[in-house]
Amino acid sequence: MRISNPVLSGFNPDPSIIRVEDTYYIATSTFEWFPGVQIHESKDLVNWHLITHPLDTVEFVDMAGNPDSGGVWAPDLSYADGRYWLVFSDVKIVDGPYKDVHNYLITAEDIRGPWSKPIELNGVGFDASLFHDDDGRKYLVQQTWDHREYLQPFHGISLTELDLKTMKLMPQTARTIYEGTDIRLLEGPHIYKIDRLYYLFAAQGGTTYTHQEVVSRSRSLDALSFETQPGEVFLTNFDTPRSYLQKQGHGSLVATPRGEWYYASLASRPWNRPQESSIDPRGWNPLGRETAIQKVQWDSDGWPHIIGGHGGQRYVEAPQGVEEHRWPRTYLEKDDFDEPALNINFNTLRIPFSDELGSLTERPGFLRLFGREALNSRFTQAHVARRWQSFNFDAEIKLAFNPWSYQQAAGLTSYYNTRHYSMIEVTWDEKRETRVIEIIENNRNHLRSYLKDAAIEIPDDIEFVYLKVKVRRQTYSYAYSFDGSTWIDIPVTLDAAILSDDYVLQTMGGFFTGAFTGMAAVDYGGYRIPADFDYFRYTELDTEE
Structure with a gap:
């Protein structure tokens, strides 16, 4: 078997991927389209099946009047303590110096619901994710917005601890843990603890042809403690203009039961008009930002790399020891x-x-x-x-x-x-x-x-x-x-x-x-x-x- 990218065709951006026992799930952004958040299911990382939309009533998200491309941004799906946790943003302003974001948390014992009533967390920035540390503590990790015109609006990645008794954030614990590189436009953060190191995966460069994913790591969650991976960037198509997939970056990491690693990211497949250069403009994407999966290997210094190079591949080796699992179609012709x-x-x-x-x-x-x-x-x-x-x-x-x-x-x-x-x-x-x-x-x-x-x-x-x-x-x-x-x-x-x-x-x-x-x-x-x-x-x- 092999993975044929994109695995989720058409508008399915900002994938958050997890594995629970032998099943993988991907949650993707839906913006102003209702119901909110698409969740797909897979047994083999090859074949995917749309199973649910958690935000299916206005009790979960009220988007009446939201601007175009506002609404539900970058859902983060995780599993801990016998529950699924879903963090999502409802963005009320897209253009201009302010964003006005409402970040929420819902949970469920079954991926298909019922989901708990939304808990509003904060609004300091979008693309929030929940990190479950192995000591039982939980942290909201997020892009932080700065409206001041004389500073960079993407004001780094911040981390705030969640009080599990009240299910509210403790703002006194908030700190910036990473400021990114000179590429800027830092967003879409996810933290993983691997071999006692904290790895932060984050997008930067804007979600266009300059998009990329950068990795940093730290031995602690202290302020500004994360150091950027040396050498080439983890994933980008900025310098691979002829690759089948473009705009790869924002996404998340998952491990198979046999310890193989994969990274799910947004991607696009542009086309050009006959009279246009294939490089500038690089192309047009009516299908929007889709979801692709790349295989990851770790070097001797403990840094991750995309197999086949940071431009990714159209066809990717599937996990070992897994039989192909095809799903019935969810949509009749x-x-x-x-x-x-x-x-x-x-x-x-x-x-x-x-x-x-x-x-x-x-x-x-x-x-x-x-x-x-x-x-x-x-x-x-x-x-x-x-x-x-x-x-x-x-x-x-x-x-x-x-x-x-x-x-x-x-x-x-x-x-x-x-x-x-x-x-x-x-x-x-x-x-x-x-x-x-x-x-x-x-x-x-x-x-x-x-x-x-x-x-x-x-x-x-x-x-x-x-x-x-x-x-x-x-x-x-x-x-x-x-x-x-x-x-x-x-x-x-x-x-x-x-x-x-x-x-x-x-x-x-x-x-x-x-x-x-x-x-x-x-x-x-x-x-x-x-x-x-x-x-x-x-x-x-x-x-x-």
């Missing part, structure tokens, strides 16, 4: 909405799916969405979507929708955030007094309607309209059908780069998610008219990218 709950792969924005947004029972066999706010809204979008997880796929819906105003629309989305998305929609043309199919695109918050007066008229006797998006790596397009078998391609080709971290980064500070495709209903006139979706089909056209 076609979802007919016959179940009373959404499939685990579907997400909503900022708030949970509820009667406020729609219903799976009002019209049996359909997902009914009530028209709500526009796709620019940070509060109440009736929008159910799933990640892009392949460079080449088709997604298709069957929709019944009867608008009577141009302020009403429902259809199939391709979405990055409130400023970058497109939609093939059924809406109303008041001049022709008929339903029409239109394509809209929001690019840096500038809306464009592609068809305008040439919007496609829907015959009065047609109840269902079939809509499709066809993603082909660098571009994507839309098609429609009135019978579900004869498809008509609309001659509008859209640039997939607009739905990438790299494009959004050019004008915004929040660029941490990935492209989604899904179903949406808009009625900003406030009448909440329903849109009924009979099915959603997602078909990947290749597996070897």
Whole structure:
């Protein structure tokens, strides 16, 4: 067996990996998408299976109004004292001198829950993790934020002890233990105690093509006691521009039962337009930051190294003595909405799916969405979507929708955030007094309607309209059908780069998610008219990218 990277395709960044007996778990960031935190399970580090989202009600995380790429950052999953511990951040400000972070802790005896009510810990910085020392003491380790304009905002890695009786931090114990290197932008810390030494793994360089993971160590947890690993950096693709994986860095370490070591990190797979250099710009990543796993070896001085070099490898040797364990698929290619709950792969924005947004029972066999706010809204979008997880796929819906105003629309989305998305929609043309199919695109918050007066008229006797998006790596397009078998391609080709971290980064500070495709209903006139979706089909056209 071998590990084929990325092991978690599509938007799955900031992996926190642990092993409990013979099972591995990875928790990843979800930002403004609800429910919060994805947890995948594996028996062999090769095959992974999505099993749960711990933050599944507003009691755990309330993100209404959160900015794009705010919300749930860098969850830290650990296991100690017979319990799973999960630390996560809810980030309320992304741009500007302040971050306004709320860090929480929840626990559970079973990885699938129930999870305890959140305990708010502090807000001094994001990317918090919990270190369980072998003497029973526990510490919160975190990036520390500094708003002062004359100092570095990433103010080192701090450590604060947790009082296990009150489950509150003891701020009088807080100290900075590591300030990083001249690369700066230090974040994503995790501490491990190995052979009586404390090892601190942390990311630096920013989560772009300059991203990297740096290792330091100390014999104590005293202030500024950690020393940086000499020689080359532990993991980076800054100087490996032609590597299949890019942006590797932020992640965590795990040991197998036989004492082999692996490191799970975020990674991206960029593509370039034909006329572009493969080095600058290094590429565009609509799939967002994914999760990759590299194998680690330790040298005679007790320092870790990525096998194959600090640029990592696409294919990695799997653990020894483990049989391959394949999981049943959690997502059927076609979802007919016959179940009373959404499939685990579907997400909503900022708030949970509820009667406020729609219903799976009002019209049996359909997902009914009530028209709500526009796709620019940070509060109440009736929008159910799933990640892009392949460079080449088709997604298709069957929709019944009867608008009577141009302020009403429902259809199939391709979405990055409130400023970058497109939609093939059924809406109303008041001049022709008929339903029409239109394509809209929001690019840096500038809306464009592609068809305008040439919007496609829907015959009065047609109840269902079939809509499709066809993603082909660098571009994507839309098609429609009135019978579900004869498809008509609309001659509008859209640039997939607009739905990438790299494009959004050019004008915004929040660029941490990935492209989604899904179903949406808009009625900003406030009448909440329903849109009924009979099915959603997602078909990947290749597996070897």
